[in-house]
Amino acid sequence: MRAIYRFTREENGLEMHRYWSSACPQCPMKTQCTTGDNRRIARWEHESVLEAMQRRLNLQPEAMTLRRCTVEHVFGTLHQQAISTVGSKDVMSYGRCRFVGAFMSMWNASPNEGATSSSESPLKE
Numbered sequence: 001m002r003a004i005y006r007f008t009r010e011e012n013g014l015e016m017h018r019y020w021s022s023a024c025p026q027c028p029m030k031t032q033c034t035t036g037d038n039r040r041i042a043r044w045e046h047e048s049v050l051e052a053m054q055r056r057l058n059l060q061p062e063a064m065t066l067r068r069c070t071v072e073h074v075f076g077t078l079h080q081q082a083i084s085t086v087g088s089k090d091v092m093s094y095g096r097c098r099f100v101g102a103f104m105s106m107w108n109a110s111p112n113e114g115a116t117s118s119s120e121s122p123l124k125e
Contacts, residue, residue: 003041015045 003019010016020038024030033039044050057063 003039008045011042017043017045019043 003021006018006020008015008017019041022038024034024038027033
């Protein structure tokens with residue numbers, strides 16, 4: 001039996017849908033599942049997207065290995081450069097403006113060839 005939709009409300013900035021089942025009073029496993037009259041279920045409005053992503057990853061487990069090898073290494077390198085330039089380990093928790101400022105100072109301090117001067121922006125709108 002499917003859970004019955006009851007209402008939606010915002011919790012901690014997330015739209016949560018609330019459901020509960022009317023089959024609980026007759027269920028022989030009720031004592032193992034809930035102490036209330038009905039089992040109540042909270043579900044984030046975008047949870048189906050996360051479930052679809054998890055299904056794709058289950059079908060292709062090597063995808064996360066590839067991501068770790070290609071993408072996450074780049075973010076780790078940027079994070080370490082930002083820490084050494086800005087001097088704070090909290091770079092990843094900066095707001096957008098503060099992060100862009102830190103990134104720009106890191107970009108301008110870069111000794112690599114092809115780095116732009118401070119008047120040129122590496123970020124295109």
